[in-house]
Amino acid sequence: xxxxxxxxxxxxxxxxxxxxxxxxxxxxxxxxxxxxxxxxxxxxxxxxxxxxxxxxxxxxxxxxxxxxxxxxxxxxxxxxxxxxxxxxxxxxxxxxxxxxxxxxxxxxxxxxxxxxxxxxxxxxxxxxxxxxxxxxxxxxxxxxxxxxxxxxxxxxxxxxxxxxxxxxxxxxxxxxxxxxxxxxxxxxxxxxxxxxxxxxxxxxxxxxxxxxxxxxxxxxxxxxxxxxxxxxxxxxxxxxxxxxxxxxxxxxxxxxxxxxxxxxxxxxxxx
Amino acid sequence: xxxxxxxxxxxxxxxxxxxxxxxxxxxxxxxxxxxxxxxxxxxxxxxxxxxxxxxxxxxxxxxxxxxxxxxxxxxxxxxxxxxxxxxxxxxxxxxxxxxxxxxxxxxxxxxxxxxxxxxxxxxxxxxxxxxxxxxxxxxxxxxxxxxxxxxxxxxxxxxxxxxxxxxxxxxxxxxxxxxxxxxxxxxxxxxxxxxxxxxxxxxxxxxxxxxxxxxxxxxxxxxxxxxxxxxxxxxxxxxxxxxxxxxxxxxxxxxxxxxxxxxxxxxxxxx
Numbered sequence: 050x051x052x053x054x055x056x057x058x059x060x061x062x063x064x065x066x067x068x069x070x071x072x073x074x075x076x077x078x079x080x081x082x083x084x085x086x087x088x089x090x091x092x093x094x095x096x097x098x099x100x101x102x103x104x105x106x107x108x109x110x111x112x113x114x115x116x117x118x119x120x121x122x123x124x125x126x127x128x129x130x131x132x133x134x135x136x137x138x139x140x141x142x143x144x145x146x147x148x149x150x151x152x153x154x155x156x157x158x159x160x161x162x163x164x165x166x167x168x169x170x171x172x173x174x175x176x177x178x179x180x181x182x183x184x185x186x187x188x189x190x191x192x193x194x195x196x197x198x199x200x201x202x203x204x205x206x207x208x209x210x211x212x213x214x215x216x217x218x219x220x221x222x223x224x225x226x227x228x229x230x231x232x233x234x235x236x237x238x239x240x241x242x243x244x245x246x247x248x249x250x251x252x253x254x255x256x257x258x259x260x261x262x263x264x265x266x267x268x269x270x271x272x273x274x275x276x277x278x279x280x281x282x283x284x285x286x287x288x289x290x291x292x293x294x295x296x297x298x299x300x301x302x303x304x305x306x307x308x309x310x311x312x313x314x315x316x317x318x319x320x
Numbered sequence: 321x322x323x324x325x326x327x328x329x330x331x332x333x334x335x336x337x338x339x340x341x342x343x344x345x346x347x348x349x350x351x352x353x354x355x356x357x358x359x360x361x362x363x364x365x366x367x368x369x370x371x372x373x374x375x376x377x378x379x380x381x382x383x384x385x386x387x388x389x390x391x392x393x394x395x396x397x398x399x400x401x402x403x404x405x406x407x408x409x410x411x412x413x414x415x416x417x418x419x420x421x422x423x424x425x426x427x428x429x430x431x432x433x434x435x436x437x438x439x440x441x442x443x444x445x446x447x448x449x450x451x452x453x454x455x456x457x458x459x460x461x462x463x464x465x466x467x468x469x470x471x472x473x474x475x476x477x478x479x480x481x482x483x484x485x486x487x488x489x490x491x492x493x494x495x496x497x498x499x500x501x502x503x504x505x506x507x508x509x510x511x512x513x514x515x516x517x518x519x520x521x522x523x524x525x526x527x528x529x530x531x532x533x534x535x536x537x538x539x540x541x542x543x544x545x546x547x548x549x550x551x552x553x554x555x556x557x558x559x560x561x562x563x564x565x566x567x568x569x570x571x572x573x574x575x576x577x578x579x580x581x582x583x584x585x586x587x588x589x590x591x
Binding site for chain 1 (some may be wrong): 324326327328329330331333334336338339340343351367370371372375377378411417420421422423425427428431432433434437439459460463464470471474476477478479483487488489510513532
């Protein structure tokens with residue numbers, strides 16, 4: 050490869066760091082790749098850092114020392130987060146989305162990467178300082194949301210199975226009462242899915258009474274895990290009945306859902 | 321914002337484009353954001369394009385004209401793809417991963433964003449020219465793989481539910497025979513999940529006899545969808561029995577799995 054100019058190196062460095070968010074890259078690796086001195090790379094990085102600083106989309110973090118390096122921390126600005134949640138609330142308020150049983154059709158949004166990505170960044174921004182080791186969710190619809198949050202935080206994801214279908218060696222199952230259906234259900238997690246004493250962030254797409262979240266918390270106790278946060282995309286706040294769990298963060302609140310009039314009211318609560 | 325220098329703008333442009341892969345951004349938008357002439361942005365983009373060209377991690381595509389703009393197409397180089405698949409095969413060959421019934425424990429890998437991301441790029445690279453409108457998978461373990469593939473292609477994902485639990489308006493269900501268990505099972509998809517005549521890419525984590533893939537193909541026919549490709553992460557090739565579907569692409573082949581000796585042989589087949 051021909052030797053690059055500073056501006057070209059800065060672009061290439063930005064690309065490499067953004068491709069592996071949260072991963073520490075040693076300066077020596079760039080120096081070798083671009084066949085230039087570490088001091089030159091250091092200056093390149095200062096310039097990249099300055100350029101990214103104002104964007105609100107993510108910044109560079111430099112760790113000094115022999116084991117140090119640089120990493121890209123993805124972020125979302127407050128303005129963009131607000132715009133994303135407002136737009137999502139508006140889409141959810143479309144009366145075509147009303148389903149039987151007090152639910153809203155959200156699947157198309159929950160499975161769309163371009164909608165998920167900023168939501169993951171919002172959750173990651175809210176919980177990064179809690180230093181979770183892993184993001185935990187329960188199948189099925191919350192999986193993509195949990196995945197983008199895990200990626201934005203740079204940690205793996207663990208998916209609890211509903212029912213007893215784990216075929217992955219020994220597993221732990223618990224029964225829980227789904228607050229909305231009042232039925233007893235089972236959730237299971239393979240023993241090998243989660244090490245003991247992990248710091249866990251629970252992410253789910255919807256909370257009605259909070260029975261599922263409470264069930265996940267109980268299951269996490271079986272793994273001696275420390276639940277450091279609960280993030281919910283849409284929380285139903287139609288009745289004044291208190292939730293079965295406390296201290297969660299919801300991004301949107303469903304205030305009203307009237308199948309007869311076709312009126313849904315979802316509002317952003319975060320920020 | 322103070323007026324930026326060229327190198328700074330180049331970094332900022334790279335970041336904005338990488339944050340929205342496959343999305344066309346008009347040059348006017350950059351010109352406004354950086355308070356500079358479109359001709360200047362045009363020169364910036366040429367320089368960014370040149371700098372990214374050699375990396376193999378993705379390139380810029382410029383569309384001329386009034387409705388034109390520029391977009392970032394994410395890619396993975398052949399070298400990196402080979403390294404990723406070799407490393408994954410090696411991890412899968414660990415005898416601790418052998419599960420009862422001729423399966424390998426893959427869940428930790430399938431739910432890890434840093435492992436998934438390059439796999440999504442490999443599938444996207446293999447199927448981009450087929451121009452899929454949507455990536456389809458069946459719950460549960462293939463969901464993250466389908467999501468990263470969909471994001472790399474810039475299209476949404478659709479998840480087929482196993483069993484009959486779709487509560488999202490009218491749905492289409494089919495019965496299929498899972499080739500490995502020889503049992504009749506059901507899969508369902510909400511009518512509103514997929515428009516008619518979409519070009520569909522099927523992605524799944526594992527194929528044994530191909531019964532599930534055949535089932536998905538039948539279900540897709542009900543939606544008048546055009547299946548333009550099938551991508552499988554691990555294909556079991558232990559017996560010489562032909563698969564129930566043809567024309568799929570698998571990235572890894574499981575050649576041998578012996579619970580007694582603890583020997584597993586997974587090899588990369590792609591590239």
